[in-house]
Amino acid sequence: MAVYTHLGAEEMAALIEGFDVGSLVSAKGIAEGVSNSNWLLETTGADGNGARFILTMYEFRIELGDLPYFLTLLDHLAAKGCPVPRTIHDRHGNLYTMRGDKALAMIEFLPGVSVSDPTAGQARAVGGELARLHLAAADFADARDNGMGVAEWQRLAAQCGPDGLASIDPALAVLVARELPRLAAAWPTDLPRSVIHADLFPDNVLMLGDTVTGLIDFYFACNDTTAYDMAVTHAAWCFDVRNGAFRPDLSVALIEGYEAVRPFSAAERAALPLLAQGASMRFAMTRAYDWLNTPADALVTKKDPMAFARRLEFYAANPEVFA
Amino acid sequence: MAVYTHLGAEEMAALIEGFDVGSLVSAKGIAEGVSNSNWLLETTGADGNGARFILTMYEFRIELGDLPYFLTLLDHLAAKGCPVPRTIHDRHGNLYTMRGDKALAMIEFLPGVSVSDPTAGQARAVGGELARLHLAAADFADARDNGMGVAEWQRLAAQCGPDGLASIDPALAVLVARELPRLAAAWPTDLPRSVIHADLFPDNVLMLGDTVTGLIDFYFACNDTTAYDMAVTHAAWCFDVRNGAFRPDLSVALIEGYEAVRPFSAAERAALPLLAQGASMRFAMTRAYDWLNTPADALVTKKDPMAFARRLEFYAANPEVFA
Numbered sequence: 001m002a003v004y005t006h007l008g009a010e011e012m013a014a015l016i017e018g019f020d021v022g023s024l025v026s027a028k029g030i031a032e033g034v035s036n037s038n039w040l041l042e043t044t045g046a047d048g049n050g051a052r053f054i055l056t057m058y059e060f061r062i063e064l065g066d067l068p069y070f071l072t073l074l075d076h077l078a079a080k081g082c083p084v085p086r087t088i089h090d091r092h093g094n095l096y097t098m099r100g101d102k103a104l105a106m107i108e109f110l111p112g113v114s115v116s117d118p119t120a121g122q123a124r125a126v127g128g129e130l131a132r133l134h135l136a137a138a139d140f141a142d143a144r145d146n147g148m149g150v151a152e153w154q155r156l157a158a159q160c161g162p163d164g165l166a167s168i169d170p171a172l173a174v175l176v177a178r179e180l181p182r183l184a185a186a187w188p189t190d191l192p193r194s195v196i197h198a199d200l201f202p203d204n205v206l207m208l209g210d211t212v213t214g215l216i217d218f219y220f221a222c223n224d225t226t227a228y229d230m231a232v233t234h235a236a237w238c239f240d241v242r243n244g245a246f247r248p249d250l251s252v253a254l255i256e257g258y259e260a261v262r263p264f265s266a267a268e269r270a271a272l273p274l275l276a277q278g279a280s281m282r283f284a285m286t287r288a289y290d291w292l293n294t295p296a297d298a299l300v301t302k303k304d305p306m307a308f309a310r311r312l313e314f315y316a317a318n319p320e321v322f323a
Numbered sequence: 324m325a326v327y328t329h330l331g332a333e334e335m336a337a338l339i340e341g342f343d344v345g346s347l348v349s350a351k352g353i354a355e356g357v358s359n360s361n362w363l364l365e366t367t368g369a370d371g372n373g374a375r376f377i378l379t380m381y382e383f384r385i386e387l388g389d390l391p392y393f394l395t396l397l398d399h400l401a402a403k404g405c406p407v408p409r410t411i412h413d414r415h416g417n418l419y420t421m422r423g424d425k426a427l428a429m430i431e432f433l434p435g436v437s438v439s440d441p442t443a444g445q446a447r448a449v450g451g452e453l454a455r456l457h458l459a460a461a462d463f464a465d466a467r468d469n470g471m472g473v474a475e476w477q478r479l480a481a482q483c484g485p486d487g488l489a490s491i492d493p494a495l496a497v498l499v500a501r502e503l504p505r506l507a508a509a510w511p512t513d514l515p516r517s518v519i520h521a522d523l524f525p526d527n528v529l530m531l532g533d534t535v536t537g538l539i540d541f542y543f544a545c546n547d548t549t550a551y552d553m554a555v556t557h558a559a560w561c562f563d564v565r566n567g568a569f570r571p572d573l574s575v576a577l578i579e580g581y582e583a584v585r586p587f588s589a590a591e592r593a594a595l596p597l598l599a600q601g602a603s604m605r606f607a608m609t610r611a612y613d614w615l616n617t618p619a620d621a622l623v624t625k626k627d628p629m630a631f632a633r634r635l636e637f638y639a640a641n642p643e644v645f646a
Contacts (some may be wrong), residue, residue, distance in 0.1 A: 008439035009530075025434045025531065028363055031352035040351055040363060042434065111348045111365065116331035207332075208348065 004037045004059045005102070012039070012055075018090045018097065019106060020046050021053065035059055040109060052109035053088060057102050064103055069144045070218050071095040071105055073137070073195065077215075078108075080136035083129065083206075084215050085110050112206025112213030117241045120253035121210040127257025129212045130200060130233055134226050135262055137195035146198065146222040148282055150184050156285040164292050168305055172288065175309050176281075179316075183278050188225065188271045196229035197221055201236040227268040230258055231275035234321075235283065235311050244307060246314055251321055273319035280312035327360045327382045328425070335362070335378075341413045341420065342429060343369050344376065358382055363432065375432035376411060380425050387426055392467045393541050394418040394428055396460070396518065400538075401431075403459035406452065406529075407538050408433050435529025435536030440564045443576035444533040450580025452535045453523060453556055457549050458585055460518035469521065469545040471605055473507050479608040487615050491628055495611065498632050499604075502639075506601050511548065511594045519552035520544055524559040550591040553581055554598035557644075558606065558634050567630060569637055574644055596642035603635035 007015075013024045022044030030038045037057040045051035058067070071087040072095065078086040085108035087095055096105040115122055157165070157176050166173035197204070199220040206214030238251040258264075264272070287305035294302055315321070330338075336347045345367030353361045360380040368374035381390070394410040395418065401409040408431035410418055419428040438445055480488070480499050489496035520527070522543040529537030561574040581587075587595070610628035617625055638644070 009436035010438065010440055012436065024436060026529075027436050028351070029354035030363075031354050040353075113332035113335065113347060113350050115333065117333055206349075 005057055007039070007057075012041070015055075015097075015099075015104070016041070016043060019088055020091055021051055021088065021106075022046060022048065025050070027055075030054075041106075053106050054085065054109055055104065055106050057099070057104050059102065066144060067096055067103055067105065069142050070221060071107075072142060073140060073218060073221055074107060076140045077133060077136050082133050082136050082215065083110065083212050084133075084218070110206055110214035110216070112208050114203050114205060115207055116202060118202060118237060118250060119210070120249045122207055123237055123250040124253040124257035125207070125210050125212050126200070126205055126233065126237065127230075127254040127259075128261050129205075129215060130197070130229060131258045131261035133197060133215065134194045134229065140195055143223045144221070146196075146224040148198065148220060148222075148286070149224065150187050150278070153180060153278075153281050153285045154184065156289045160285075160288050160292055165288060168288055168291055169309070172284070172305060172309050175312065176285075179277070179312060180281060183274070183281055186274055187278065188274070191225045191227055191268055191271055192265065193223060194226040195221060196224050196226060196232075198224065198229060198232055200229070200233045225271075225275065227264060227272055228275045228279065230255070230264075231272060231279040232282070234272075234276055235279045235308065235315075239307075239311060244310060246318070246321075248321075255322070269322060272322035273315055276315040276322070277312050280308045280315060284308035284312065328380055330362070330380075335364070338378075338420075338422075338427070339364070339366060342411055343414055344374055344411065344429075345369060345371065348373070350378075353377075364429075376429050377408065377432055378427060378429050380422070380427050382425065389467060390419055390426055390428065392465050393544060394430075395465060396463060396541060396544055397430060399463045400456060400459050405456055405459050405538065406433065406535050407456075407541070433529055433537035433539070435531050437526050437528060438530055439525060441525060441560060441573060442533070443572045445530055446560055446573040447576040447580035448530070448533050448535050449523070449528055449556065449560065450553075450577040450582075451584050452528075452538060453520070453552060454581045454584035456520060456538065457517045457552065463518055466546045467544070469519075469547040471521065471543060471545075471609070472547065473510050473601070476503060476601075476604050476608045477507065479612045483608075483611050483615055488611060491611055491614055492632070495607070495628060495632050498635065499608075502600070502635060503604060506597070506604055509597055510601065511590075511597070514548045514550055514591055514594055515588065516546060517549040518544060519547050519549060519555075521547065521552060521555055523552070523556045548594075548598065550587060550595055551598045551602065553578070553587075554595060554602040555605070557595075557599055558602045558631065558638075562630075562634060567633060569641070569644075571644075578645070592645060595645035596638055599638040599645070600635050603631045603638060607631035607635065 012027050016024045024043055026042040028040045030040050032038050036059050039055045041053045041055050043051050074084050074087050077084045088106040089095060090097060096103045157180055162173045165176055197218060204217040205212060206216060234254060237254055238247050240247050284305045287303045291302055291305055335350050339347045347366055349365040351363045353363050355361050359382050362378045364376045364378050366374050397407050397410050400407045411429040412418060413420060419426045480503055485496045488499055520541060527540040528535060529539060557577060560577055561570050563570050607628045610626045614625055614628055
C-alpha cells in the first residue's frame with residue numbers, strides 16, 4: 001500500500017503529453033495496490049473540461065505478457081456497459097508504455113467508495129454486476145489461464161510446508177493435509193467457463209449507496225469456471241466484518257442479485273459448496289504464504305489465513321447455503 | 324509516506340456528515356505526509372456541484388495545542404488572497420474533530436503539482452508568494468515559537484553525538500563541532516519578525532507552469548525572523564537537483580521575486596549569509612537525527628544530511644550570493 005517509485009512533476013507532465021487528455025493539473029500518489037504504484041491524475045481534459053485518471057506503474061509480480069489481456073478486457077467490458085474503467089490508449093493507440101523496465105498504463109478514474117461493512121442491498125447489486133460481467137465477457141477474444149488455480153494452491157502449500165502452516169496455527173496444517181487433496185481430486189472441470197474477476201472483494205468494488213460505480217483491480221482476471229467467481233465473491237462478502245460469522249442476509253442477496261441476471265444451472269448449483277471451499281483454500285494458501293514470507297518490517301498488514309480456513313469449514317458443513 | 328490508519332467508507336461518510344460539504348463520492352488515501360495520514364476526498368459539494376478536500380489525520384509528532392495556530396493561519400492567509408488551502412470548519416464551527424486520541428482536520432484541495440527541477444520563472448514566483456505570505460500574516464493574532472530553532476539544532480546534535488555524526492560522515496562531526504557554536508553565538512535576534520512557513524521546499528509548493536497554486540504543509544510555521552524564511556527557501560530551491568551545484572539563476576530569481584514584493588532592509592541583507600548557514604544546519608541536523616533513528620525497515624527514504632552540510636559550507640564561503 002505505497003508508492004514505490006518517485007515520478008517527478010516534470011516527468012509526469014511529459015508522460016501525459018503522450019495521451020490526448022490535455023495537460024497535467026494535479027497528481028497524487030495513492031495508497032492502493034500492493035504490487036504496483038498508483039497516482040490519481042487530473043488533467044485539463046481532451047475537451048478542456050477536466051478529466052481524471054488512475055496511472056499505474058507495474059512494479060512487481062506482473063507478467064508483461066498479461067497486460068494486454070487485463071487492459072483490453074477493461075475496454076471490452078466498458079463498451080458493454082459494465083462499470084469498469086476504460087483503458088486510456090496513448091496517441092499511438094498503445095495500451096501501455098514502458099519506463100525503463102516497468103510498464104505504465106492509464107485508466108479512467110471512477111467515483112465511489114469501497115464499503116467495509118456491506119448491506120444486503122449492496123451485496124445484491126454486486127451479485128448483479130458480477131453476472132453482467134460474466135455475460136458481457138462471453139465474446140471477449142483473448143484468454144488467460146488462472147494462475148491461482150488448484151495447482152497453485154498445492155504449490156503454495158508445499159512451499160509453506162506442514163511445519164510452516166503449523167507455525168501459523170496447528171489447525172491450518174491439519175486442515176490443508178486433509179482438505180487440499182480432497183478438493184483437488186473432486187475439482188470440477190466440466191462446468192460453464194468464462195472470463196472471471198477471481199478477486200472481487202469489497203476493496204475491489206466502488207459503490208455509491210446501493211449502486212456499483214466501479215469493478216476494479218482485474219489483475220487476477222482469467223478464464224475459468226464461471227461459478228467459481230461467485231464462490232470467491234461469496235467467501236469475500238458474506239461473513240461479518242466484525243466477528244467472521246456467516247451472514248445469511250448477504251448470502252441470499254448476493255446470490256439472488258446474480259441469478260436475476262444469470263441463473264445457475266443445476267450442475268453449477270450443486271458444485272458451489274465445493275467451489276466455495278476451494279475459494280476459501282485459495283485465499284488461505286496465499287495468505288499463509290504471505291504470512292510466512294512477508295518481512296516483519298514491511299508496511300503491509302498481514303492478513304490472517306485462519307479467517308479463510310474457518311470459511312472452508314463453514315462451507316463444508318453448510319452446503320445448503322447454495323441450495 | 325503512507326496511510327497509517329484505515330478509515331472505512333462508512334466511517335468516512337459519517338465523518339463527512341459533520342461538514343456542510345454534501346455527501347461522499349470518493350476517498351483515496353494519498354501517499355503524502357510522514358507523520359500524518361491523508362485522504363483526497365470528493366463530495367457532492369455544499370452547492371451540489373462537487374468539491375474536493377484533503378482530510379488529514381494527525382498520527383504523531385504534533386502538539387494538539389498547535390493545531391488551531393496552523394488551521395486558523397490557513398484561513399487568515401486564504402482570506403488575504405494567498406494561495407493556501409482554507410480550513411473547512413465543521414457544522415459547529417470547529418477547526419478539527421477528534422477520533423479517539425487522534426485529531427482530524429479537513430482543508431481545501433488545491434490544483435497544481437510540486438516541481439522537482441524548478442525553472443527561474445518558478446523560483447521567481449515562489450519568492451513573490453513567500454513575501455506576500457509574510458506581509459499577509461502581519462496582522463495574524465496568534466503566535467507560536469519556532470520549535471526548530473537554534474536550541475533544537477543543539478539538542479539534535481547532542482542526541483546524535485560526535486560519534487553518531489561521524490558514523491554518517493567524519494566531515495559532518497567536524498563541521499558541527501566547528502560551526503554550530505559559531506552560528507549560535509552570532510545568531511541575530513533583532514531583525515524584523517513575522518509568521519514564517521519555515522519549510523518551503525518544492526514539495527510544499529503546488530504550481531501550474533510558473534504560477535503558484537498552493538503553499539501547503541504549514542506544520543513548521545511559527546513566528547520568527549522573517550529573513551530566515553528566505554534563507555530556508557533559498558537553501559531548499561537554489562541547488563541543482565541533479566548534482567547539488569549552486570544555481571545562480573534560481574537564486575537571483577527567487578530573491579528578485581521576493582524583493583519585488585518586500586525588499587530586504589540593509590540589516591536583513593547583511594544577515595542572510597549567516598541565516599542561510601543556519602537554515603542549512605537546521606536541515607543537516609534533523610536529517611542526521613532521522614538518519615540515525617529511522618528503523619532500517621521503515622518505508623521512508625532517508626535524506627542525506629551531507630547535502631545540507633555542503634550548502635552550509637557554500638554559504639559560508641559565498642556571502643555575495645545575497646549581496
